[in-house]
Amino acid sequence: MTYTTLISATELQTLIASGAPLMVFDCSFDLMQSSAGAQQYDQAHIPGAVYADLNENLSAKHGVPGASGTVLTAQEADMPASGGRHPLPSRERFAIWLSSVGFANGMQAVVYDRQGANYCGRLWWMLKWAGHDAVAVLDGGLQAWQAAGGAVASGEDPAHFQSNFELKEPLRRLATASDVLVSLQQPGQTVVDARAAPRYRGEVEPLDPVAGHIPGALNRPFVENIGPDGKFKPAAVLRAEFDALLAGRDPASVVHQCGSGVSALPNLIAMEVAGLGKTSLFAGSWSEWVSDSSRPVERG
Numbered sequence: 001m002t003y004t005t006l007i008s009a010t011e012l013q014t015l016i017a018s019g020a021p022l023m024v025f026d027c028s029f030d031l032m033q034s035s036a037g038a039q040q041y042d043q044a045h046i047p048g049a050v051y052a053d054l055n056e057n058l059s060a061k062h063g064v065p066g067a068s069g070t071v072l073t074a075q076e077a078d079m080p081a082s083g084g085r086h087p088l089p090s091r092e093r094f095a096i097w098l099s100s101v102g103f104a105n106g107m108q109a110v111v112y113d114r115q116g117a118n119y120c121g122r123l124w125w126m127l128k129w130a131g132h133d134a135v136a137v138l139d140g141g142l143q144a145w146q147a148a149g150g151a152v153a154s155g156e157d158p159a160h161f162q163s164n165f166e167l168k169e170p171l172r173r174l175a176t177a178s179d180v181l182v183s184l185q186q187p188g189q190t191v192v193d194a195r196a197a198p199r200y201r202g203e204v205e206p207l208d209p210v211a212g213h214i215p216g217a218l219n220r221p222f223v224e225n226i227g228p229d230g231k232f233k234p235a236a237v238l239r240a241e242f243d244a245l246l247a248g249r250d251p252a253s254v255v256h257q258c259g260s261g262v263s264a265l266p267n268l269i270a271m272e273v274a275g276l277g278k279t280s281l282f283a284g285s286w287s288e289w290v291s292d293s294s295r296p297v298e299r300g
Helices: 008-019 034-042 091-098 118-127 139-146 175-184 198-202 237-245 267-275 285-289
Strands: 022-026 108-111 135-138 189-195 255-256 281-282
Touching: 008 022, 008 108, 008 139, 008 255, 022 091, 108 118, 108 139, 118 135, 135 139, 175 255, 175 281, 237 267, 255 267, 255 285
Parallel strands: 022 108, 108 135, 189 255, 255 281
Antiparallel strands: none
């Protein structure tokens, strides 16, 4: 069986026991203390899990948005696919990393963190963007795994043999700042901002130089997708909440954003869990939007 949105701890235990081709990724992270995630992984992780660092593995380190040609030079392969504080690496650079940790096209991927799917959603989406559909979020994260009696390991896991991960056609749409600007406040685009309400309204801005939001954007803080048990809310509940938020707007028109393209993803995943289909990600998000002072800003 292939898992493409969520997987429960018991389902993952069964999958591991079956011997199916599988790789588990621990994406734990802390924006305020970038070394904390690796330390958490070192203390306890699902046995065999590979650590995926937001800064080191799931973001580009330098450069500007890359060329659109089908053949990239080595320099172009290092160019980010988005702007913002956590720019996406190119698909080619991402595939090189996947190959280096031994992930192959025939594997099921399971991603988790300790932070309410705030960070593992990034790897979930990137694998879809790389054309790999068999990726699921461990619902409830490491906490749910341990509550279900799952074993944990500490320290470094043995290295994996290198593979040759091949990119396929993207399964999810990456929206650029230009895309969002051209369609601003048009019926074919509904921007959903996942930041906390005070940041959305422009009352505070702890990370970026300009406060506010993209004109016309709707606000749904990403934490609203998670129930008291630390898992995604039931599909019917999520469906009702997003229907109320969209108020008749076409779910297919939704473009998700946040501060830097990371915490927007629980909203995107929740819409799929709710049966509302595939939506788009503006990965550069607010941090890229305000890097150009000509782009409009709304407050309140």
